[in-house]
Amino acid sequence: MNKPHIIPLDVIQLVYAYALIPLSLGLARLQHIGHEKQLLWSSMRMLFQLIAVGYLLHLVFAINSPLPVVLMLLAMAGFSLQVAGSRIKKRMPNFYRVVGSSIIIGCGGVTFYFCLLVVGYSPWFDPRYLIPLAGMIFGNAMNGASLAAERLSSEMHERREEIECALSLGATSRQSAAEAIRNAYSAALRPTINTMAATGIVALPGMMTGQILSGTEPIIAVRYQIAILCAITGAVAVTSFLIVQQGYRRFFTEAHQLKQE
């Protein structure tokens, strides 16, 4: 198959694309939804963030050394944690320690497993593979992490009577919080399960579309998409599991007492 012609978007073409934002803004104002400022601010953020990351990636690709790649992965983990924290109104005790360590172990572990064993490129830090794959894994696991942490906090709050009743009957912390742990884990996994079921029917995933647009054969793009969806599922499962397993303990003392809120 001949290498297809790729259309590089120039500034004028981007301006045409950006024209859809004022259109959205006008429609939002017409409907009086009151989100016009937010829409404008988000679109500006998107613009500057992507331009910045584009130049950053260009620089990291040019250096082609492990240190900037690892630093970028750590920055991704940090931003994931910050975004997950900002979404949650009522945070669990030691939120940043619990969620931070879970993201690093869960996402980091799955990313390296996927990159080294599944894709198997060399060298291991090749930024062309590691950064975009890690970005997708971290980004999706962040949603799972937010859901797991938020649901665990709300379940522990709402089930206080049930938990104390179980503790009074001689249950351990884990036994008394079992239902809360189960519901939080289920809430964290559900969107990923739904996404897998809908992929290819409801929508074509972004990565696959991007690969096809950049000239990759659809069959190869599909293989990558299947592999990355499995990696995302694994990362969400491991990260959320670590969050609920570490997280519930923070609500109890060593003596199986529910801490005061």
Place this chain on the structure above:
Amino acid sequence: MNQQQKSGHDPCVEFIDVGVTKLSPAAMNMVILDRISFTAWQGQITGIIGASGSGKSTLIRLCNRLDDPSAGTIKLNGQNIATIDPLVLRRKVAMVLQKPFMFHGTLLENLQRPFMFRNMTPPSAESQDIARVLDLVQLSREMLQRDARSLSGGEQQRVNLARALVNRPEVLLLDEPTSALDRPSTARLASTLSNICQSEHLAIIVVTHDLYLAEHIVNHLIYLEEGRIKEQGAGAQMLAMPQTNAFSNFLAQPEREQKLSS
């Protein structure tokens, strides 16, 4: 030698200079309980009475280590409870919380829960363990397969009580057990508690607002105000002849005066 020892009852739960302080939202130390000392005896019902916020519920939660005191010692049969594994302690010191909470499932499954928490094979509907607690709280065997959450408030309170008793505890703690019950249900529960105390030779500690319970079944009554014991003595006698102004004023509040005379 005091009255209880003369009548052959052994001390079961002893509070010795127990205090609880908590940090307020403004980071100030708040005294919740201050130098609380009393003894609850086996085969007797000890009542803790006082206005809302007097520290009654905090006090009862210390007995099975749902909370720990900041100062002082609590003993169970002479042993400091801080040295007992909380899981073991909570099987010996059972607690019935204020709102009867029913786990998802049937009445039988609710009664089996404490065994499952101990990783033991739960007793069947025909077992002695289940029959014993059903008899104690006067629930019929036919109800065992009913959804626990569909039972009435009074029935749920009985299930709550039965569930606490399946562990064969030495002490039974009850936090406001009659707060959601009407007068006939309260009278029935009072009679049940009195029978259980005698037949099982338990020490029962009951936190209550309800003067009916205090008057009819409580052997030893303790009046708490702002975290301190203001008066304690024999239940009916204390209600008939309060010795302190604090307790007299508490009883003189219109809603209590009416209840006591009814």
